Amino acid sequence: MTAPRETSSLFKAMGTESGVKYLAEARALEAKGVDIVHLEIGEPHFGTPQPVIDAGIAALRAGATHYGPPAGIPELRAALARDATHELGVGLTADNVAVLPGSKLVLVAILIAYTDPGDEIMYFEPGFPAYGAVARMLGRTPIAVRLAASDAFRPTREGLERAASSRSRVLVANWPSNPIGTVLRPDDAAMIGDFARERDILVVSDELYRGLEFQPGTSLFAAIGDPARCVLMDGFSKRWAMTGWRLAYAIGSVEIARAIAAVATNTITCATTFSQQAALAVFDGLGAWRAGMHGELQQLRDTAVSLLPAALKADVPEAGLYLFAKAADPDSRALAARLVAAGVATMPGAAFGGDGEGHLRITFSVPEQRLREGMRRLADALP
Numbered sequence: 001m002t003a004p005r006e007t008s009s010l011f012k013a014m015g016t017e018s019g020v021k022y023l024a025e026a027r028a029l030e031a032k033g034v035d036i037v038h039l040e041i042g043e044p045h046f047g048t049p050q051p052v053i054d055a056g057i058a059a060l061r062a063g064a065t066h067y068g069p070p071a072g073i074p075e076l077r078a079a080l081a082r083d084a085t086h087e088l089g090v091g092l093t094a095d096n097v098a099v100l101p102g103s104k105l106v107l108v109a110i111l112i113a114y115t116d117p118g119d120e121i122m123y124f125e126p127g128f129p130a131y132g133a134v135a136r137m138l139g140r141t142p143i144a145v146r147l148a149a150s151d152a153f154r155p156t157r158e159g160l161e162r163a164a165s166s167r168s169r170v171l172v173a174n175w176p177s178n179p180i181g182t183v184l185r186p187d188d189a190a191m192i193g194d195f196a197r198e199r200d201i202l203v204v205s206d207e208l209y210r211g212l213e214f215q216p217g218t219s220l221f222a223a224i225g226d227p228a229r230c231v232l233m234d235g236f237s238k239r240w241a242m243t244g245w246r247l248a249y250a251i252g253s254v255e256i257a258r259a260i261a262a263v264a265t266n267t268i269t270c271a272t273t274f275s276q277q278a279a280l281a282v283f284d285g286l287g288a289w290r291a292g293m294h295g296e297l298q299q300l301r302d303t304a305v306s307l308l309p310a311a312l313k314a315d316v317p318e319a320g321l322y323l324f325a326k327a328a329d330p331d332s333r334a335l336a337a338r339l340v341a342a343g344v345a346t347m348p349g350a351a352f353g354g355d356g357e358g359h360l361r362i363t364f365s366v367p368e369q370r371l372r373e374g375m376r377r378l379a380d381a382l383p
């Protein structure tokens with residue numbers, strides 16, 4: 001038998017989302033028949049809107065089972081441009097849009113197209129772990145910019161300046177935030193825009209949770225208002241409950257959209273054709289569905305906040321699917337492992353880096369009775 005092959009240094013450097021390991025323990029317990037309430041999941045529990053499902057089935061029946069253009073089908077690109085122009089107030093056409101089967105590919109393509117090995121990729125921590133992993137797997141240098149718990153996790157110009165150097169090329173920002181649950185303040189958006197312009201840095205604004213705000217926030221893409229300076233990383237996963245359809249998109253300057261499509265040509269070829277056809281249905285009278293999901297989510301958020309055990313302290317989430325709670329125990333991985341043994345899975349804050357340690361991310365987008373049961377188990381397990 002051939003000996004196991006040595007993996008590359010970039011693969012070894014990449015790392016994996018560190019929540020994954022102990023979730024295997026939750027699955028192992030479930031295989032033995034133990035009931036676990038899953039409050040660690042990173043997706044809405046809502047079903048995809050029925051008109052989207054119907055459109056997907058109709059598209060399959062009509063033969064949308066072939067390759068499509070690398071930048072996405074023209075109708076979807078045009079619809080996304082119209083929608084973003086309307087919602088974000090930035091003038092856009094279909095040529096500004098590149099459709100991809102997952103938003104992380106926006107960052108992959110941007111780094112391939114606009115950075116060289118050794119260039120520095122900045123991103124805020126605590127934050128979504130994929131940003132650093134993508135930078136590392138491509139041989140770029142990841143630079144975490146600390147969001148301090150003592151500053152309510154708000155970005156500061158000092159923090160950005162301390163982290164930046166002459167090799168800084170890209171800054172990834174994510175508001176509404178996973179895992180913190182905050183929206184972006186207008187003055188923070190202006191500060192980030194000034195920083196990027198003064199240092200000639202390309203911003204990637206991950207706005208996957210836009211539309212799920214419970215209080216007004218600012219879109220960084222809209223605030224910067226220059227698609228050559230700030231690329232929108234977005235998708236259908238969260239606000240349309242379509243995680244399994246694998247459909248995301250980038251909006252940037254025409255040149256940036258073209259560069260992303262060129263990377264798509266050589267990697268994924270194109271996003272799934274029938275998923276794109278199905279997604280067109282969200283632009284056709286689904287306002288009531290969206291408002292319904294939003295209302296239910298807000299109620300679940302309020303339920304989670306009201307049932308939070310005294311041992312956990314959290315600000316009321318301003319947006320998204322998560323409550324980010326400070327625990328008395330400073331070791332969030334050990335705490336999360338203890339909680340799994342008590343029948344409730346949460347995400348250890350350490351998985352998100354920086355000041356995330358000492359916190360737990362608790363997903364409130366779960367059916368209400370399960371949420372109540374999960375919060376009860378948390379309260380029982382935490383003295």
Ligand code: PLP
Pocket residue numbers: 042101102103104128174178206208234235237243247248
């Ligand atoms: N960005 C953030 C902040 C996320 O939380 C997620 C998923 O959890 C993604 C991007 C990736 O979403 P998708 O791969 O479904 O586009």
